[in-house]
Amino acid sequence: DTGVSQDPRHKITKRGQNVTFRCDPISEHNRLYWYRQTLGQGPEFLTYFQNEAQLEKSRLLSDRFSAERPKGSFSTLEIQRTEQGDSAMYLCASSLGNSGDTQYFGPGTRLTVL
Amino acid sequence: AQKITQTQPGMFVQEKEAVTLDCTYDTSDPSYGLFWYKQPSSGEMIFLIYQGSYDQQNATEGRYSLNFQKARKSANLVISASQLGDSAMYFCAMRGISGTYKYIFGTGTRLKVLA
Numbered sequence: 001d002t003g004v005s006q007d008p009r010h011k012i013t014k015r016g017q018n019v020t021f022r023c024d025p026i027s028e029h030n031r032l033y034w035y036r037q038t039l040g041q042g043p044e045f046l047t048y049f050q051n052e053a054q055l056e057k058s059r060l061l062s063d064r065f066s067a068e069r070p071k072g073s074f075s076t077l078e079i080q081r082t083e084q085g086d087s088a089m090y091l092c093a094s095s096l097g098n099s100g101d102t103q104y105f106g107p108g109t110r111l112t113v114l
Numbered sequence: 115a116q117k118i119t120q121t122q123p124g125m126f127v128q129e130k131e132a133v134t135l136d137c138t139y140d141t142s143d144p145s146y147g148l149f150w151y152k153q154p155s156s157g158e159m160i161f162l163i164y165q166g167s168y169d170q171q172n173a174t175e176g177r178y179s180l181n182f183q184k185a186r187k188s189a190n191l192v193i194s195a196s197q198l199g200d201s202a203m204y205f206c207a208m209r210g211i212s213g214t215y216k217y218i219f220g221t222g223t224r225l226k227v228l229a
Contacts, residue, residue, distance in 0.1 A: 102161055105160075
């Protein structure tokens with residue numbers, strides 16, 4: 001399977017705990033994106049990487065959220081001191097960076113904060 | 115600011131019939147891209163079709179076509195010959211070309227195909 005992969009697919013945690021999600025993009029894609037989707041809504045942009053550089057970050061992303069993409073390959077999204085409002089689907093996407101720049105999404109990580 | 119509006123929260127269509135899902139957008143970018151994605155209950159966003167703002171012809175991909183009316187700022191998705199497997203959420207998205215690569219998504223339309 002050469003698509004975008006995400007791990008874990010589901011995560012249940014208690015409020016106040018830290019969680020980390022991983023995304024492996026399509027191998028030749030140099031752009032990587034994180035989105036958050038809550039029930040009944042479309043995905044909302046969180047942050048974006050071009051290779052290893054984090055080029056854009058949403059104002060939605062509080063200081064408790066951090067993302068990295070070391071070596072421009074896989075990426076991690078960490079949420080510290082989770083809150084119930086963080087419960088959502090976290091989607092990762094990657095793109096080639098060509099003229100159409102279509103983003104291809106992974107299956108998502110569903111986070112539930114108790 | 116960019117915005118995508120999908121005014122149909124839910125739609126029904128009979129199997130083998132065609133259906134149109136509405137999408138209007140707002141942007142001040144002179145160049146932009148419009149996308150449609152399908153999200154089944156499993157949660158994965160599946161890319162369906164892309165239309166560039168300067169493309170002269172409407173995009174088509176198999177049973178999917180995009181009815182792009184630039185003056186009206188609409189980018190409706192047409193699904194022909196609906197199948198039961200088309201039942202899903204459908205999202206319209208836009209990307210501005212200048213300065214940002216993030217997508218702005220609409221709130222989606224839930225399509226149910228009836229046997």
